[in-house]
Amino acid sequence: MKPKRTHLYSLAAAVAFAVLLGVADATLDAFSLRVLDLCAIYIVLALSLNLVNGFTGLFSLGHAGFMAVGAYTCALLTMTPEQKEMNFFLEPIAPWLAHVTIPFIPALVVAGLVAAALGFVIAAPALRLRDDYLAIATLGFAEIIRVVLTNAQSITNGALGLKGLPKFAGTWEVWGCAALSVAFMVLLTRSAYGRALKAVRDDEIAAGAMGVNVFRTKVVSFTVSSFMAGVGGALLGHLLTTIDPKMFTFMLTFNILLVVVLGGMASITGSVIASIGVTILMEALRFLDGPLDLGVFQLEARPGLRMVVFSALLMAVVLFRQRGLMGSREFSWEMLSRARLPWRKGGPAGTDGGTHGVA
Amino acid sequence: MALLSTERVTMRFGGLTAVSRLDVRIEKDEIVGLIGPNGAGKTTAFNVITGMNTPTEGRVLFAGEDITGMARHQIARRGIARTFQNIRLFKEMSVLENVLVGCHLRLHPNLFEATLHLPGYRRRDAEARAFAMDLLREVGLESNADELATSLPYGKQRRLEIVRALATRPSMLLLDEPAAGMNPHESLELMHFIRRIRDQFGLTILLIEHHMQVVMGVCHRIYVLEYGQTIAQGDPAAIQNDPKVIEAYLGAQ
Structure with missing residues (x-):
């Protein structure tokens, strides 16, 4: 049976990847390992943004805000009372928060839920808008969140940020979350609910006339995406072990948007590939920020020069490959067999337009 | 009792009255045509019935229930489906x-x-x-x-x-210019198709159409709109000989 065999392939690939991760976890140095973990976090974040922007067609730019909420929630829930006391030296922490300490995984879930609740509240007014107006409104909300975090001194420690978070986000945790996110997105987009999301994206009026509750569908998509962003933010905080409001500016949203656009709107495969590619490139190009020796002449250090590469990359995509790396296509074993083994007779029995999963 | 009826439905966009005091009654199993020159308010009438627009005045009743101002998906759930002029x-x-x-x-x-x-x-x-x-x-x-x-x-x-x-x-289907861009042969096929789905799915059909051959061939009754006003209604033969309709389409003699 065909589907059984592809499931077997997927399982084998997942096991092989887990083994690879285990080897990497044991052998790589701290820096490479951190880049590897960052890849996983970017997968979570890119998928959550792709859910709203690519699959539901809502141009949202408020992601950094939800990440910030997730990161702070998780950090405050997992830090010990002593760590909190050390951090809050300007103004003591709110008493109701001082003695709360729960394990990492439940804290991660709570972080997602708090971000989702906020996403839900923001969705109601913001989703009455559309296109660029929605983008501006969500961007505004993200800034509001950041400003509130900066000024709620007794809860967030303000601009000082939180330092010395326990480094709970190891390779297994972050890649586990990435795998869950991928699995969730694959199942969602292949289900009837995913069809409703895409229908709303393609034609809101027709979707409504077909009986799809357009507004509710949008709100659900936005809320779920906020949940994932919150979890991603929490993971990021516990990987870097320090967070402050300046981390969560528009630049962070932009980085994720870059991944989504490069990978292809409405492609899970694209988001995964681009997450890994962009994260590695971000670090590999770090030498551009330092002084450059071009042989003929010397360039002094220009921090931020590596971002020029990404700008150029983005322009190249806009000019030559408007739909990104994958467009809206997905990886599938059938696709692989078509591409590699053209001599194999009896074509693959793909039924739903090649939207087969990765994991 | 009529399956679908509108009671003095008026739709204004600012100073423009797109539909004025529209009274339509459609019985179960009927095929009813809505015709009129461009800009007469036909599509607006569809939009009001299917919840794309909330009428300024008047009520829309479907199967005895007031559906005025309901959301699109709620109306769809009650059994009204539609197609669009621009696909x-x-x-x-x-x-x-x-x-x-x-x-x-x-x-x-x-x-x-x-x-x-x-x-x-x-x-x-x-x-x-x-x-x-x-x-x-x-x-x-x-x-x-x-x-x-x-x-x-x-x-x-x-x-x-x-x-x-x-x-x-659906129990009621609204077709917005189904024959647009079709040649005579295709239009003829469409007529058969419309009759067939009506019988097969037990539908009541309201359609907007400019192809007179289709309208006259398939509709039991016809409403004629001009500048948002209903200027005539009746069976195809009566409509074809109605002086007001001839004037609206061809101009006064």
């Missing part, structure tokens, strides 16, 4: 998926059930797929099921839009 298919989705979105109402997916592919959802999804494929077979689109909806030729896109509307299992 509105889901562009990035396959032909089959387009029809499956029409099945959304009967599928009732909730996020968790659908994502986890629970047994109840799986059974309903399989049923919906079988039903959608039956519909596609019915209109000769089954071989295109996996193609992108917008890759279909124009005539097939029109047919797909009707199939998608049928997938919601």
Whole structure:
């Protein structure tokens, strides 16, 4: 049976990847390992943004805000009372928060839920808008969140940020979350609910006339995406072990948007590939920020020069490959067999337009 | 009692009165035409009935229930489906998926059930797929099921839009210029098609059309609009000889 065999392939690939991760976890140095973990976090974040922007067609730019909420929630829930006391030296922490300490995984879930609740509240007014107006409104909300975090001194420690978070986000945790996110997105987009999301994206009026509750569908998509962003933010905080409001500016949203656009709107495969590619490139190009020796002449250090590469990359995509790396296509074993083994007779029995999963 | 009726429905956009005091009564199993020159307010009347616009005044009653001002999906749930003058298919989705979105109402997916592919959802999804494929077979689109909806030729896109509307299992179907862009032969086919789906699915049909051959051939009764006003109504023969209608279409002698 065909589907059984592809499931077997997927399982084998997942096991092989887990083994690879285990080897990497044991052998790589701290820096490479951190880049590897960052890849996983970017997968979570890119998928959550792709859910709203690519699959539901809502141009949202408020992601950094939800990440910030997730990161702070998780950090405050997992830090010990002593760590909190050390951090809050300007103004003591709110008493109701001082003695709360729960394990990492439940804290991660709570972080997602708090971000989702906020996403839900923001969705109601913001989703009455559309296109660029929605983008501006969500961007505004993200800034509001950041400003509130900066000024709620007794809860967030303000601009000082939180330092010395326990480094709970190891390779297994972050890649586990990435795998869950991928699995969730694959199942969602292949289900009837995913069809409703895409229908709303393609034609809101027709979707409504077909009986799809357009507004509710949008709100659900936005809320779920906020949940994932919150979890991603929490993971990021516990990987870097320090967070402050300046981390969560528009630049962070932009980085994720870059991944989504490069990978292809409405492609899970694209988001995964681009997450890994962009994260590695971000670090590999770090030498551009330092002084450059071009042989003929010397360039002094220009921090931020590596971002020029990404700008150029983005322009190249806009000019030559408007739909990104994958467009809206997905990886599938059938696709692989078509591409590699053209001599194999009896074509693959793909039924739903090649939207087969990765994991 | 009429299946669908509008009571003095008036729709104003700023200073423009697109539809004025529209009184339409449609009995079950009827095929009724809505005609009139461009800009007469025909599509606006459709939009009011299907919840795209909330009328400024008046009421819309469907199966005895006041549906004025309801959301689009609520009206669809009550059994009114429609097609659009400028085809509105889901562009990035396959032909089959387009029809499956029409099945959304009967599928009732909730996020968790659908994502986890629970047994109840799986059974309903399989049923919906079988039903959608039956519909596609019915209109000769089954071989295109996996193609992108917008890759279909124009005539097939029109047919797909009707199939998608049928997938919601409506009791009332509103067709907005179904014969637009069709040649006489295709129009003739369309007439047969409309009669066939009416009988097969027990539909009541309201249609906007400019092809007089189609309108006169298929409709039991016709309403004529001009500048938002209803200037005539009656059976095709009466409409063809109505001096007001002739004036609206050809000008005064």
